[in-house]
Every structure is written in structure tokens, then in C-alpha cells.
Amino acid sequence: xxxxxxxxxxxxxxxxxxxxxxxxxxxxxxxxxxxxxxxxxxxxxxxxxxxxxxxxxxxxxxxxxxxxxxxxxxxxxxxxxxxxxxxxxxxxxxxxxxxxxxxxxxxxxxxxxxxxxxxxxxxxxxxxxxxxxxxxxxxxxxxxxxxxxxxxxxxxxxxxxxxxxxxxxxxxxxxxxxxxxxxxxxxxxxxxxxxxxxxxxxxxxxxxxxxxxxxxxxxxxxxxxxxxxxxxxxxxxxxxxxxxxxxxxxxxxxxxxxxxxxxxxxxxxxxxxxxxxxxxxxxxxxxxxxxxxxxxxxxxx
Amino acid sequence: xxxxxxxxxxxxxxxxxxxxxxxxxxxxxxxxxxxxxxxxxxxxxxxxxxxxxxxxxxxxxxxxxxxxxxxxxxxxxxxxxxxxxxxxxxxxxxxxxxxxxxxxxxxxxxxxxxxxxxxxxxxxxxxxxxxxxxxxxxxxxxxxxxxxxxxxxxxxxxxxxxxxxxxxxxxxxxxxxxxxxxxxxxxxxxxxxxxxxxxxxxxxxxxxxxxxxxxxxxxxxxxxxxxxxxxxxxxxxxxxxxxxxxxxxxxxxxxxxxxxxxxxxxxxxxxxxxxxxxxxxxxxxxxxxxxxxxxxxxxxxxxxxxxxxxxxxxxxxxxxxxxxxxxxxxxxxxxxxxxxxxxxxxxxxxxxxxxxxxxxxxxxxxxxxxxxxxxxxxxxxxxxxx
Numbered sequence: 001x002x003x004x005x006x007x008x009x010x011x012x013x014x015x016x017x018x019x020x021x022x023x024x025x026x027x028x029x030x031x032x033x034x035x036x037x038x039x040x041x042x043x044x045x046x047x048x049x050x051x052x053x054x055x056x057x058x059x060x061x062x063x064x065x066x067x068x069x070x071x072x073x074x075x076x077x078x079x080x081x082x083x084x085x086x087x088x089x090x091x092x093x094x095x096x097x098x099x100x101x102x103x104x105x106x107x108x109x110x111x112x113x114x115x116x117x118x119x120x121x122x123x124x125x126x127x128x129x130x131x132x133x134x135x136x137x138x139x140x141x142x143x144x145x146x147x148x149x150x151x152x153x154x155x156x157x158x159x160x161x162x163x164x165x166x167x168x169x170x171x172x173x174x175x176x177x178x179x180x181x182x183x184x185x186x187x188x189x190x191x192x193x194x195x196x197x198x199x200x201x202x203x204x205x206x207x208x209x210x211x212x213x214x215x216x217x218x219x220x221x222x223x224x225x226x227x228x229x230x231x232x233x234x235x236x237x238x239x240x241x242x243x244x245x246x247x248x249x250x251x252x253x254x255x256x257x258x259x260x261x262x263x264x265x266x267x268x269x270x271x272x273x274x275x276x277x278x279x280x281x282x283x284x285x286x287x288x289x290x291x292x293x294x295x296x297x298x299x300x301x
Numbered sequence: 302x303x304x305x306x307x308x309x310x311x312x313x314x315x316x317x318x319x320x321x322x323x324x325x326x327x328x329x330x331x332x333x334x335x336x337x338x339x340x341x342x343x344x345x346x347x348x349x350x351x352x353x354x355x356x357x358x359x360x361x362x363x364x365x366x367x368x369x370x371x372x373x374x375x376x377x378x379x380x381x382x383x384x385x386x387x388x389x390x391x392x393x394x395x396x397x398x399x400x401x402x403x404x405x406x407x408x409x410x411x412x413x414x415x416x417x418x419x420x421x422x423x424x425x426x427x428x429x430x431x432x433x434x435x436x437x438x439x440x441x442x443x444x445x446x447x448x449x450x451x452x453x454x455x456x457x458x459x460x461x462x463x464x465x466x467x468x469x470x471x472x473x474x475x476x477x478x479x480x481x482x483x484x485x486x487x488x489x490x491x492x493x494x495x496x497x498x499x500x501x502x503x504x505x506x507x508x509x510x511x512x513x514x515x516x517x518x519x520x521x522x523x524x525x526x527x528x529x530x531x532x533x534x535x536x537x538x539x540x541x542x543x544x545x546x547x548x549x550x551x552x553x554x555x556x557x558x559x560x561x562x563x564x565x566x567x568x569x570x571x572x573x574x575x576x577x578x579x580x581x582x583x584x585x586x587x588x589x590x591x592x593x594x595x596x597x598x599x600x601x602x603x604x605x606x607x608x609x610x611x612x613x614x615x616x617x618x619x620x621x622x623x624x625x626x627x628x629x630x631x632x633x634x635x636x637x638x639x640x641x642x643x644x645x646x647x648x649x650x651x652x653x654x655x656x657x658x659x660x661x662x663x664x665x666x667x668x669x670x671x672x673x674x675x676x677x678x679x680x681x682x683x684x685x686x687x
Contacts, residue, residue: 133553230516264522
């Protein structure tokens with residue numbers, strides 16, 4: 001029982017980071033129907049921004065954790081904005097395949113450019129300790145242990161998700177986003193500026209991934225190389241598909257299912273770990289092809 | 302023109318006969334034979350080659366200074382010929398051809414990389430020239446033939462060493478393994494650790510794997526399971542990157558048992574990433590310059606004085622490989638390949654890496670050193686005999 005709950009806690013911690021990445025995939029897909037493969041590398045970029053900014057933030061603000069997250073979010077948001085402007089906007093009314101290939105190109109560019117020795121470099125980086133890790137044993141006979149890093153991970157992602165729900169449901173630009181996601185031509189006939197909406201999606205999604213990058217760095221304390229985003233981005237993408245790509249609550253749900261099933265599968269058999277997790281996902285998608293919370297939308301003719 | 306040619310020919314014949322007669326009358330008391338070395342002196346692993354060449358050259362120099370060997374009553378010293386393999390099997394193979402056919406070497410020391418040694422070994426084997434590689438760890442190297450030896454232990458052996466250390470010195474009864482199951486090196490170490498530890502009477506209570514060292518950063522699920530199994534020792538056979546992360550996460554969840562590993566830990570990055578979490582960790586390695594035994598200290602001092610830098614494991618192993626070969630050569634007192642080979646098989650050479658003895662596949666059975674991370678530094682702890 002103790003082990004069961006501990007694995008659940010492990011899964012929730014990973015799931016929180018997946019969720020922040022998955023939201024970006026799902027928002028961009030919902031609005032422009034593009035799978036932004038470079039999103040994984042924005043996550044990586046955010047983590048490296050934390051590495052470079054944390055010492056500066058600590059000097060300026062005293063504490064580093066919250067200021068670093070905000071600074072990294074601003075920078076990755078800007079990166080997303082520029083990326084859309086330069087790489088995706090010129091292709092918006094071209095075939096969808098060109099945009100997809102471009103996304104792959106941007107992803108490869110970011111990975112390899114950042115791996116250059118004068119950019120981030122290809123070697124291990126020790127991520128600064130934004131939080132001094134401390135164990136918090138939970139009283140009781142189960143012997144559960146959580147640490148404050150886990151609380152920060154879950155706390156930050158929940159706060160950001162609540163902010164996102166508020167933004168999408170209550171603000172004017174959020175409502176415009178939902179309208180564009182629902183029906184782009186009609187929304188533009190209603191006087192919604194599509195360019196602004198798309199840019200917003202490309203700022204908000206990457207900003208969340210940037211925050212995810214800081215949480216990643218804080219939790220694991222080491223940045224292996226600028227290709228660290230691929231694996232996490234891939235799993236977050238699968239989480240978004242599992243939850244129903246295009247659906248914001250779906251991305252969050254998918255991310256937690258992904259994290260928790262990974263933890264449990266690994267504890268059952270670590271040799272097959274991810275295999276079992278992915279088999280569960282395939283099973284769910286066979287039953288619900290559009291994802292758990294996705295709407296089945298036949299292609300309009 | 303023809304007359305000139307005849308005169309030259311006659312002179313040459315006379316001279317030849319003269320030399321021949323002289324040789325028959327007065328037996329020389331000294332001779333020099335060639336010994337070859339094949340190392341990567343250029344390319345990406347040039348530093349490995351430099352260390353190895355320096356170690357070998359030093360062993361040869363000491364051998365000559367000590368008077369060489371007696372072959373049929375003739376004092377025989379060694380002329381060392383170093384060849385560059387550029388880290389490439391093709392270049393290594395042609396270097397071996399040159400050494401054997403042109404320089405008529407009595408033996409070859411090298412190469413560093415297993416892939417090069419695997420190209421050199423068949424040539425040495427078919428020519429009947431003994432070869433000893435200081436550092437090629439691939440199991441297949443010595444299986445090429447009975448003229449091929451090595452001076453380093455092969456990877457799985459490290460698992461055995463750590464099992465012995467955990468059982469005999471740390472006195473632990475249970476252990477857990479966590480390793481990358483996509484890589485032969487950590488997998489081999491872990492398998493061997495488990496087999497050895499259980500044959501000593503211990504119990505491996507958790508044997509967990511993960512996929513791909515470069516991608517995996519979260520080991521909490523495995524560690525939670527390991528913690529529930531309550532091991533007294535944690536064997537992490539991977540490289541420094543994953544080891545540092547695993548130990549950080551293990552310590553954070555209160556799994557505070559001692560940890561050990563293999564020579565994949567040997568990097569300053571281990572402490573940089575792992576910080577306090579790797580403190581106290583122990584790992585096996587081929588050689589430590591901090592080993593306090595007088596033999597090692599004498600070697601370190603002599604090497605440093607000669608080359609201006611402390612020796613690394615490659616220099617030490619090359620020094621031992623050459624020393625072992627020359628010792629066998631001296632013992633048998635013959636320049637015939639098969640004689641030297643037989644002497645090497647039965648060697649009792651004692652080098653700076655401890656006493657050498659070969660198993661049936663000509664892999665050395667010898668001691669490994671155990672190092673410990675103390676105050677963020679690698680410190681020599683002890684030598685473990687197999």
C-alpha cells in the first residue's frame with residue numbers, strides 16, 4: 001500500500017511536468033492544426049534559460065525560483081512568437097504538410113544550434129539549486145516521503161493551469177481563441193483578428209513549456225544536452241493525443257495518466273516499463289480514437 | 302662495365318665470407334632484437350596513445366638498464382619500435398604487417414582500442430608472434446588465438462570485484478542493482494555482480510533496469526521499488542551521468558545505503574552533478590595513482606619525473622603489459638614466439654597492477670583498486686583480489 005501511494009506520488013510529479021508541455025502542443029494544434037515539433041526544444045530552451053538566469057535572478061531579487069520561472073516564461077514566449085512569425089506564418093495557407101516539415105526543421109535547428117560550444121554546448125550542465133531540497137516524511141505507518149521540490153512542481157503547474165483556464169474562458173482574447181479553434185473562417189468574419197490569436201497561442205504555449213523546463217531542471221538538477229527535450233516532448237505529445245489533442249483539460253488529464261501509468265508500469269517490471277505504459281495508451285486510443293476528451297470531428301468536405 | 306660489376310661482386314663475396322668467418326670464430330656477447338608497439342598516436346584518442354607509448358617505452362628502458370635477457374648465452378636488449386594506428390583497424394593491421402615482416406619483432410604490445418586489436422591479433426596469431434594488449438576490454442580479443450593476451454580485466458570482472466568488496470569489507474547481506482539494459486557494459490557488470498554476490502551467499506533483493514542512459518532522468522519509480530525491498534547496498538553499474546542522478550533521487554527519498562559501481566564512475570562530473578549525494582560512493586578501477594603500495598609510488602614518481610605528468614590508467618597498464626612480456630622473455634631466454642607465449646601463459650609477473658595470472662582465455666586474474674568519493678575527491682581505498 002505504501003509503495004502504491006509512493007508510486008502514485010512519483011507519477012503525479014512527472015505528470016505535472018508533462019502537463020505543462022502537453023498544453024502547448026494542444027493549444028497550437030487546436031488553433032492552427034499544426035503539430036509543433038519544435039515545442040520539445042522550447043522546453044529544453046526554457047531549462048537552459050534557467051541555468052543561465054538563475055544566478056542573475058538570485059543576485060537581483062534575492063530568491064531565484066519564482067523570478068527565474070517568470071523570466072524563462074517571458075523568453076520562451078518570445079521565442080515562440082518569433083518562431084511562428086518567421087517559420088510558420090509564411091506557410092499558413094500552404095499545404096499542411098509543408099508546415100509539419102518546417103516544424104521538424106525548426107526542431108532540428110534548435111537542437112543542433114544550441115549544441116554548439118558557444119551556445120549551450122553539448123556537455124552536462126549542473127542546474128543551479130533553486131530550492132534547497134528537503135524531505136517531508138508523511139506521518140503514519142506507510143513510510144511515505146515527499147520532498148519540497150515535488151510540492152513546488154505540482155504547485156507551480158496547478159497555478160499555471162488555473163491561470164490558463166481563467167485566461168481561455170474569461171478574457172476576451174481567450175474567448176477569441178476558442179472561437180478560432182471552433183471555426184476559423186467564421187471567426188474572422190466576426191471581426192476576430194486571426195493573426196493576434198495565433199500569435200497569442202504561440203506565446204502562451206511556449207511560455208508554459210519554459211516553466212516546465214525550469215521545473216525539470218529543479219527536479220533533476222542536471223541538463224544532459226540540448227537534445228534533452230526530445231524524449232520529454234515526445235511523451236507530452238502522446239499525452240496530448242491521449243487526452244484528445246485540441247482539448248486543454250484533455251492535455252492535463254492525458255499528462256497525469258501518462259506519468260502515473262509510467263511509474264506503475266516501471267514498478268511492475270522495469271525492463272518493460274515504458275513498453276507497458278505505451279501499450280496502455282494504444283489500448284485507450286483503440287477504444288477512443290480522438291482521445292479521452294477529444295471531440296470526434298469528421299473532415300469537412 | 303661488366304668487369305667493374307665482377308670486381309664488386311668478388312669483393313662483396315670476400316667481405317661476406319670474412320664476416321661469416323669472424324662470426325664463427327668469435328661469438329658476439331651482445332645483440333639487439335626488436336619489440337613493436339601499436340598505439341593511436343594521432344586522431345581522437347591520441348592522448349590514450351601517448352600515455353600507452355610512454356608507459357611501454359619506460360618498461361623497455363628499465364629492462365635494458367637492468368641488463369636485458371640472456372638468449373643462448375648472449376646478452377639481448379630490446380629496441381622498441383612504436384607504430385601509429387591512428388585509431389583505425391586498417392592502419393593498425395598494416396603496422397602489424399610492417400613490424401612482423403620488416404622489423405622481425407619478437408612481440409607486439411598494443412593496441413588500445415578493441416576494434417584495432419581485433420584487426421591486429423589475427424596477423425600476430427598467424428605469424429606466431431605473441432601480442433599483449435594493455436587496455437582492450439572486448440571479450441573477443443583474446444579469443445582470436447593462443448598468442449593473444451591482455452593486461453586489463455574485462456568488464457564483467459568488475460562486477461565480481463565489487464561483489465567481493467561489498468560482501469567481505471562492507472559486510473552487507475543484501476544488495477540491489479539498477480542499470481541501463483540497453484548497453485552491454487552496465488548490463489554485463491550488473492549480471493556479474495548479481496551472480497558473484499549470490500554465490501558468496503548474499504541476496505540481490507531488487508534487480509531493476511531503465512532504458513537509455515542519455516534519455517532517462519527520472520528513476521523514482523525504480524528507486525521506490527528498490528527501497529521497499531530494503532537492500533543494504535546499491536550497485537549502479539552505469540556511467541557517471543545516470544549514477545549522479547540516481548543517487549540524488551535515492552538520497553532524496555531516504556534510501557541512504559552505501560552505493561558502488563564500476564569505472565564508468567571515473568569522471569569529475571560525477572561529483573559536480575551528484576554533489577553530496579555521491580559522497581561515500583565506492584567504485585572499482587584499473588589503477589589509482591594514489592595507491593600507497595611502494596611499487597605504484599615508485600612508478601608514479603619515475604613516470605612523473607620523466608614525462609612531466611602523473612600517469613593515468615592507460616600508462617600504468619601499458620607499462621605492465623610490456624613488463625609482463627619482457628619478464629616472460631627473460632624467464633624463457635628465447636626469441637621464439639612459441640617459447641615466449643608459453644612463458645606468458647604461466648606468468649607470475651607482479652606489476653603495479655598487482656600480481657598477474659592468466660585464465661584459460663588469457664585474460665588476467667588480478668586485483669582491482671577500489672576508490673571512494675571523499676570530500677568530493679576520488680581517494681584510494683583498497684586493493685581487492687579476485
